[in-house]
Amino acid sequence: MNLGPTVNSESYDNHPSISTDSLTLYFDSRRTGGSGSDDIWVTTRATTNDPWGKPVNLGPTINTNNIDLSPNISSEGLTFFFDTRIPDRDIWLTTRRTPDDDWGTPVNLGPPVNTSYDDTDPSICVDGSMLYFASYRPGGVRRQDLWQVSIEPIVDFNGDGIVNSADMCIMVDHWGTDNSLCDIGPMPWGDGIVDVQDLIVLAEHLFEHCPPIEAQEIRVDEEDNGSQIELDQGQILVITLQSNPTTGYQWEQVENGESILEQMGQAEFKPSETSEPPLVGSGGWEIFRFKAVSAGQMTLKLVYHRSWGEGVEPLKTFSIQIVVR
Numbered sequence: 001m002n003l004g005p006t007v008n009s010e011s012y013d014n015h016p017s018i019s020t021d022s023l024t025l026y027f028d029s030r031r032t033g034g035s036g037s038d039d040i041w042v043t044t045r046a047t048t049n050d051p052w053g054k055p056v057n058l059g060p061t062i063n064t065n066n067i068d069l070s071p072n073i074s075s076e077g078l079t080f081f082f083d084t085r086i087p088d089r090d091i092w093l094t095t096r097r098t099p100d101d102d103w104g105t106p107v108n109l110g111p112p113v114n115t116s117y118d119d120t121d122p123s124i125c126v127d128g129s130m131l132y133f134a135s136y137r138p139g140g141v142r143r144q145d146l147w148q149v150s151i152e153p154i155v156d157f158n159g160d161g162i163v164n165s166a167d168m169c170i171m172v173d174h175w176g177t178d179n180s181l182c183d184i185g186p187m188p189w190g191d192g193i194v195d196v197q198d199l200i201v202l203a204e205h206l207f208e209h210c211p212p213i214e215a216q217e218i219r220v221d222e223e224d225n226g227s228q229i230e231l232d233q234g235q236i237l238v239i240t241l242q243s244n245p246t247t248g249y250q251w252e253q254v255e256n257g258e259s260i261l262e263q264m265g266q267a268e269f270k271p272s273e274t275s276e277p278p279l280v281g282s283g284g285w286e287i288f289r290f291k292a293v294s295a296g297q298m299t300l301k302l303v304y305h306r307s308w309g310e311g312v313e314p315l316k317t318f319s320i321q322i323v324v325r
Helices: 165-173 196-204
Strands: 013-018 024-029 039-044 067-073 079-085 089-095 119-124 130-135 145-150 217-221 228-231 236-243 249-253 261-263 268-271 284-292 296-306 316-324
Touching: 024 067, 039 067, 067 119, 079 119, 089 119, 165 196, 217 228, 236 249, 236 296, 236 316, 249 284
Parallel strands: 013 067, 217 236, 228 316
Antiparallel strands: 013 024, 024 039, 067 079, 079 089, 119 130, 130 145, 236 284, 249 296, 261 284, 268 284, 296 316
C-alpha cells in the first residue's frame, strides 16, 4: 500500500527506517524545504491505526547543504545512523539521552568504517552489536559490496589490560550517573545511565585480557604544558607528571564541567627509585589516563598542591588545550 501524498512527494523519496514501536518513520527526500539536494525527514503517528502525519525536516543538526541519505534508527531509539556526502559519502551517527530529546551533533564514524571511497546505507542490528553497510572500497566482489563491522563495548575501564575487580569498582563509583565510560549496556554505546544493564555486560567480560593498543595512546608530560593536543574519539590520553607524595603534594584535576574526557580510574604513582622496596621519600611520577569520549574542545588543568592547603597557590600547574574530533 502506497503511503500516499502526505508522506510521498513528487520528488525522490527513499530509504525508510521505522522505529521499534512503528510510530516514527525516517526517510530521505529530494523535496523542497530542505537544506540541500537530499535531506532526512521524519513523520509520526499516535498509534499504528492512525495515518502518518506531515513529514518534518530533521533540521540543520542532521542535514547539511550537501546530500544526506539512508537514515537508520537503532532498536532502542537513541542512536541514529545516516550517510552524508562531504565530499565522499561517509557514515555518521548521532545520539540522544531519551526518545523525547533532540538529536546531538553528529559524529563521523571514521576509519575503518569510512574510507576515501563511498560508504553508504548503514543498518544497525537489533542488539547493536553489528553494523551493516555498503561500500565501494577495494577488496570486494564487485564495484559496490555489502560489509559489516562489529561494535564492541570497551570494558577495560582503567586500561590495565584485564577486566577485573578494579573495573568493577570504577563502575560502582559511577553507579546511577550518566558516566559514558561505564555506560556500556544494554547497547554497546549505553543508555544514558550506569545501572544493572551495564553490570551485566561487564560481568560477561570479567577476567578477559584486553592488551592495550599502543597506537590508541597519546602520551604527554610537563614539556607539553600549554600546548594543544588533538585526539580522536576512543583514543587514550596518558599524562605523566613528576611527583613526590611523601611531601604531601599531589596532582589533582581542576573540574570544569566538560565531559569530552573521562578519567580512567585513579592516578597511578610510579617511583623513580627502582630498588625493592623503593627508598622512603623517593619521588617519581603520577600517571593519569583519560579517554576521549565525545567531540569538542576543553582545557584540561591539573594542579600540584597539598589537599589541605586551601587558599594556597599550587606549587605547579599543568594545562593543555584538548580537541576531540
